[in-house]
Amino acid sequence: MSRYDAIVAGGGHNGLVTACYLARAGLKTLVVEKNDWVGGAAVSRSLHPGFTYSNCSYVSSLLRPEIMRELELPKHGLQILPYEGGAVFMKGGGYLAMYRDHEANRREFARFSPRDAESxxxxxxxxxxxxxxxxxxxxxxxxxxxxxxxxxxxxxxxxxxxxxxxxxxxxxxxxxxxxxxxxxxxxxxxxxxxxxxxxxxxxxxxxxxxxxxxxxxxxxxxxxxxxxxxxxxxWGFARGGMGSITQALMASFKAAGGEVRTGSGIEKILVRNGRTTGVALANGDEFTAPLVISNMDVKRTFLKHVEERDLPPAFVKSVKRFKIRGSSGKVNIALDALPRFPALPDDSPCIRGDMHFTDSIERLELAYDDWKAGHFSRDPFLDMMIPTTTDPTMTPPGKHFMSCFVQYAPPKIEGRDWTDADRDAFGQTVLNQIEEYSPGFKKLVLHAEVRTPRELEAEVGLTEGNIFQGELTFDQLLFNRPVPGYAQYRSPIEGLWMCGSSTHPGGGVMGAPGRNAAAEILRSLKKPAAMGEAYAVL
Amino acid sequence: MKNAQLHFRQPLQTTPFHAHTSAANKLNAWAPWAGYTTALNFGDETMEYTALRNQAGLYDLSPMVKYEISGPDAVRYLSRLTLRDVAKLAPGHVHYTAWCDDEGKLIDDGTLFHLPDGRFRLCCQERHLPWLMDSAIGFDVRVRDESEAVAALSLQGPCAYAVLARAGFADAKSLKPFQLAEYRLGKSGKVMISRTGFTADLGYELWTSPDKALELWDVLMEKGALHGLRPIGTTALNMARIEAGFMIANMDFVSATTALRPDRTRSPFDMALDWMIDFNKGPFNGRAALKREREAASTQWAFVGLDIDGNVEAEHALVYDNKKHEVGHITAALWSPTTKRNIALAMLRRPYHAEKSGNLWVEIYALRELEYHKLMVKAAVVPRQFFNPARRRATPPGMM
Structure with missing residues (x-):
């Protein structure tokens, strides 16, 4: 049995951010991760030879510059690349483009409405x-x-x-x-x-x-x-895929003396007399520490890995009511060549941006109606990107990685669990939609990874597959996130802290929950927090 | 359809005069203006400025944002939109005007043309279609962006009329400042000429359809050669406008429709445009707020001219009272070649524009061979019209 000053349960980006700050403050810190790799939902894996995917999150904007700088992430290999514009392909062959250039964009909007262009x-x-x-x-x-x-x-x-x-x-x-x-x-x-x-x-x-x-x-x-x-x-791409963010965090953590153990997740957060004493892993290993910081969402942390009787009933009820409904899936595709979209001119920069096929709010709302009825959208919204039009490191030259974020996909299909057949049908719906606007697209597909809320929960550990570890609605924000009374990264159990996206300010690859949690922990230890103040907004 | 979507290849549009302006642009010095490629200078901004003040300069005005307003309620609508009483603006006349949001904060200033056929043309620096359309609710009026449909040139300088006369527009002699009339161009063309401009000198603006643009340029340049006419770029024009004391939205004040920080907006009182507010004409946008501001005397800022000691331009400098207390900043500055003064337009906190203006200093960082000289220089508040010659108003206009 090994002793640490702090154990971070879960090696997602927020867990690693917290771990970095604690290690830099001199705490002997361990990160435990159930998967054989770290990254959580900021992960790049190779599922087809020669191709690197951004398996979950796929673009970066929220990652706080303070964190990149304080944890020296660029030195540890992180490079963020801004990307260009985007497009919505419309029924009937037209499209709306978005350009980085203000005037090009204004003229594009003005094709539809001069008023909208100025609005x-x-x-x-x-x-x-x-x-x-x-x-x-x-x-x-x-x-x-x-x-x-x-x-x-x-x-x-x-x-x-x-x-x-x-x-x-x-x-x-x-x-x-x-x-x-x-x-x-x-x-x-x-x-x-x-x-x-x-x-x-x-x-x-x-x-x-x-x-x-x-x-x-x-x-x-x-x-x-x-x-x-x-x-x-x-928004931008992380060069090498979103996993580069967590790889840089891990390198920064290790450089500060931190230790990472992968391959076995938390079975139980150990609690004695109302305070935590460490963790027991699924493989039987136990580690002790006066501080345990959970990177898992609030439901998973307290309803799966802590005995409910160790918690105040009101807290348990609030956690159970926390809204964390899964709504999306992901299809990651290895492509033999760059797909052509006949609507786009060959030199259009839109291919390097975010591309959609949902051309009205009504269509988007109808896609949501399917979700409410317990089915994935028959006409889903796709946020489709080809990061390899910008990033030369993820595929061999001429080949491409396409990331499709897909919405809506419910956590359960008509009340029952997803089956493999459901998953495949979901994937086909996505490929069919792309094929409609890019004839011949399917022939370019070398491999596709289809991820429904079921896969997101099973692999990444996100309850119901909710990518933000809890919905970002006003009732679950600020001092009500995750639940009233526990917004300051603490839990009812002394020594057990939260640092995941379930906490303020919420999801996205931002790192802010992780940094804020570390700041609170260090403050509670009377350790001078070695972090700069938030960047001034004048 | 596809061709209409190729904006990404050339985001900036070219004006109807581009064939000629690009041929004349020896240094390829271009800058964007309202979505168009426009010449910063054609090779020598000093000589262009000199032509403007000594002979005549020709400036491509086409990128100016232009709205056409027509319909039975056009006069009532424009009186509601802007600060002045448009019922007093007869066809064939132009007035300088401005308009505010409901909080009485300036959106833009511009010139309103009452065309001979009854339509109006509103010219301004920024785009305002959503505001103009929202303000039109309840009025039988049509608002249309005609920026692309009108080609315009500004012909300015003491020889401007001489050039016009030689180019076949001698009848423009009778135009007084802020008047306009239509003239024939060649065999079939038409050109509208207004006695307006941005230089505080004798000058005209010429308006025609894009297909007649090059013909108009040709006749002016050919006939104007005898009078020293030369094309001028934005740099020379901007020197002249600072001498004239004219303001530009988002350079001297932040438009209320684009201001991100709530304290950046300015009222007509702040900008010394209160003279144009007609409180008696009936309701207009911002009236209640402006009335409150006037009654409470709550105006915080004053847009003024500064005469600064020495000859070092005070671009973007801070203004201090007693060398210590910051009371404002400079929005435009110039060593004025014509008036031989070191001038600036400045935004001062009241009452440092008047009662307490006796001890103003300007902090200038003068870059000289890679090192800064930090200067604290005395400044005096003066009228903004640094240059205001009698020839600007003379009718009939002078020939030189």
Missing amino acids: YDRYSRDVLRHCRFIRPLLLRTPPDPTSFRPRDLSELAFLGRKLFAMPEKDIYAMIRFWTMSISDFLDEYFETPVIKAYLAVSAIIGTALGPMSPGSAYVLLHHYMGDVDGNIGA
Whole structure:
């Protein structure tokens, strides 16, 4: 039996971020991971000879620059590449393009509506205003609004000052924005269905909401508040696939003296007299530590690996009610050549961006209707990308890796578990949709990895296959994330902490929960936290 | 259809004069303006500026954002949209105007043309179609972006009329400042000429259809040669506009429709445009807020001219009271070749523009051979119209 100062349960990006900060603060830190590899949902595996996939997450924007810099991730091999534009292919052969160049984009929108072309600037400005409010909160522990501790009071005051520094109409606008549907929000700016469809999808990705569900607008913000080198709202690829992020984190962790054990997951978080004493692994190994930090989602942590009787009943009930409904799947495809989309000119940069086939909000909502009925969407939304048009490291030259994020896919099919036949049918639905806009596409497919919520839960450990470790709705944000009273990365069990995306500020490959958890832990140990303050937002 | 989607190959559009401006652009010095490729200079900005103040300069104005407003309610609509009373703007006349959002913050300024046929043309720096259309709710009016449909040239300088007369537009002699009329161009063409401009000098703007653009350029350049006419780029024009004291949206103030930070917006009082507000004409956008601002005397900023000691340009400099207390910043600065003064346009916190303007200093970092000289230089608030010659107003116009 080995002793550590801290054990991180789960080697996803947030677990590794926490582990890095603890190791750098001098704690003898162990990361345990059930898979034979680390990465969680930021992982690159080779499932076809010569091809590297981004098996789960596929693009990067949210990963905090503070973390990249403090943990020296570029030195450990991380390179983020901004990508270009995108397109929506429309029924009937047309398409809407998105370009990085402002004027090209304006002229493209103006083909559909001169008014929409100009409204886009106002829309971007307004969304950016909301981002300016939320971004400084990402790397701060949410205050407990019921506490009188000086720290909570000062953090509450910080929130209050930010809120009341806004003009009255912006306060109205923000409260509306946080609670309304993306469809209603977009209707205030745009009249063109395909433009609205392109912009709406950011509000439903990873979320068991439709574009007409209240609360979906906030999810848009979650996808907009990141940046690539200060360019807010921009997204990029991690060179070598998303696994490069966690590989760089692991290298940084090991360089700080950390230890990683893969191949056997947590069986039980050991608890004695209300405090944790360590972990027992599925293979029988036991490790002791006064600190256990769970990278797993809040449901998996407390309902699977802790005895319920060790927890206050109200907490258990809240955890059980935590909304973590799976809504998406993933199809990863090895391609023999770059597919052609006849609608696109051969030199169009859109092929290097995100491509969709859902050309109206109504189609997106109908796709959600299937999910509600317990079925995967017959006409799903695809966020399709070919990172190898930018990244030369993932396939041999001329071959390509295509990543398709697919929504909607329910955690269960009409109430029963997914079968392999369901999974294959789901995969076929995706390939058929692409083939419709790229005749001959299927002939290029060398290998496809089809992942439904079932596979996401079984491999990555995400309950119900929810990619954000819990939905990003207003009732589950800030000091209510994951559950009221436990938003400061602590749990009812002394020494047991949370650092996954179930905690503030939520999912995406952001690392903020991991860093915030480490900051709270180090503060509780009276160790001077060796982290810079959040980057100033002027 | 496909061709219409090739914006990515050439994101910036070219103006109807591009065949000629590109041939004349010796240094290939281009810059984007409102989605178009425009000349920064044609080879020598100093000589272009000199032509503008001494003979005449020809500037491609086509990228200017232009909206056509027509319909039975056009006058009422424009009075509701803008700060001035458009009922007083007769056909054949132009006025300088501005418009605000409902909070009384400036969206843009521009020129409103009342065309001889009754239609209106609103010219401005930024695009505002959503705001113009929202403001049109309840009015029987048509708003159309006609930026691409109109080719325009600005002919400015003391010899501007001489060039016009020689080019066949001698009738423009009767145009007073801010008047316009239509003239024949060649056998079948038409050109509208307005006595307007951005240089505070004698000058005209010429408006025609894109298919007549090159013909218009040719006749002006050919006939203008005797008078020293030369094409000028944006750099020379900007020097002249600073001397004129004119403002540009998103350079001297941030438009209320693009401002990200709520404290960046400015009211017409801040920008010294309150003279154009007509509170008596009936409701207009921003009226209630502007009335409150006037009654409470709550205006915080003042857009002023500064005359700065020495000859080092104070671009982007901070302005201090008593060398210590920051009271504003400079939005545009120039060593003015014509007035031989070191001038600037500045945004000052009140009352440092007036009662407390006696001890203003400007902090300038002068880069000289890779090293900065940090200067603290005295500055005085002066009228923004640094250059305002009588020939600008003379009718009939002078020939030189």
